[in-house]
Amino acid sequence: MAKKERISDSRAGKISESTVRRLSLYLRLLQDAEAIGQETISSEELADRSGTTSAQVRKDLSVFGSFGKRGLGYSVGELLRELREILGLDRTWRVALVGAGKIGSALISYRNFQLRGFEIHAVFDSDPAKAGRKWGSQMILPDSEMEQVLEQMGIEMVIVAVPADSAQAVVDRVIRTGVTAILNFAPTRLRVPDGVALRNVDMVVEMEGLAFALSNR
Numbered sequence: 280m281a282k283k284e285r286i287s288d289s290r291a292g293k294i295s296e297s298t299v300r301r302l303s304l305y306l307r308l309l310q311d312a313e314a315i316g317q318e319t320i321s322s323e324e325l326a327d328r329s330g331t332t333s334a335q336v337r338k339d340l341s342v343f344g345s346f347g348k349r350g351l352g353y354s355v356g357e358l359l360r361e362l363r364e365i366l367g368l369d370r371t372w373r374v375a376l377v378g379a380g381k382i383g384s385a386l387i388s389y390r391n392f393q394l395r396g397f398e399i400h401a402v403f404d405s406d407p408a409k410a411g412r413k414w415g416s417q418m419i420l421p422d423s424e425m426e427q428v429l430e431q432m433g434i435e436m437v438i439v440a441v442p443a444d445s446a447q448a449v450v451d452r453v454i455r456t457g458v459t460a461i462l463n464f465a466p467t468r469l470r471v472p473d474g475v476a477l478r479n480v481d482m483v484v485e486m487e488g489l490a491f492a493l494s495n496r
């Protein structure tokens with residue numbers, strides 16, 4: 280398999296979010312294939328299992344270089360390693376969680392975070408009654424310590440799971456510490472400067488999408 284091409288920051292910014300999501304899906308499918316001992320996989324197989332086309336699979340991968348051999352498909356193990364590196368999963372990431380509520384509780388107990396290399400090193404909450412409580416392997420820290428701890432621990436990503444009316448203020452504080460990657464669960468539109476990667480998870484919007492699909496069959 281030919282080594283992938285290292286893309287520049289400017290080119291990386293032009294790669295669509297939908298492409299990155301498909302790469303993540305291909306990664307999971309390859310992991311499933313590896314788990315059952317499958318050594319090679321074709322673009323047709325990846326397309327069938329991911330609900331896209333073989334042309335789309337080849338186009339997604341071609342952005343990063345030349346993979347596989349015509350007529351032989353892709354080596355499962357090699358393509359797995361390449362996709363992990365492309366997606367930045369060949370290393371561990373230092374993550375902090377802001378908001379020790381119900382969503383935060385579900386997130387900190389989600390084993391796949393650590394398995395994928397996302398290690399939660401700190402948890403914060405504004406409720407003084409929660410400070411000092413043990414949460415998984417972490418102790419809940421007071422909100423007032425957030426900036427200091429984020430900087431001291433070299434946190435690279437922050438998950439925001441706070442009420443909508445306080446989310447923007449939290450994100451502004453996080454950005455001032457130098458963190459440039461934020462996953463937001465608050466149901467509100469947030470403003471971030473250029474250079475900050477923001478991903479929003481709005482469960483109500485997703486449910487409304489399902490309602491639309493059911494109502495318009």
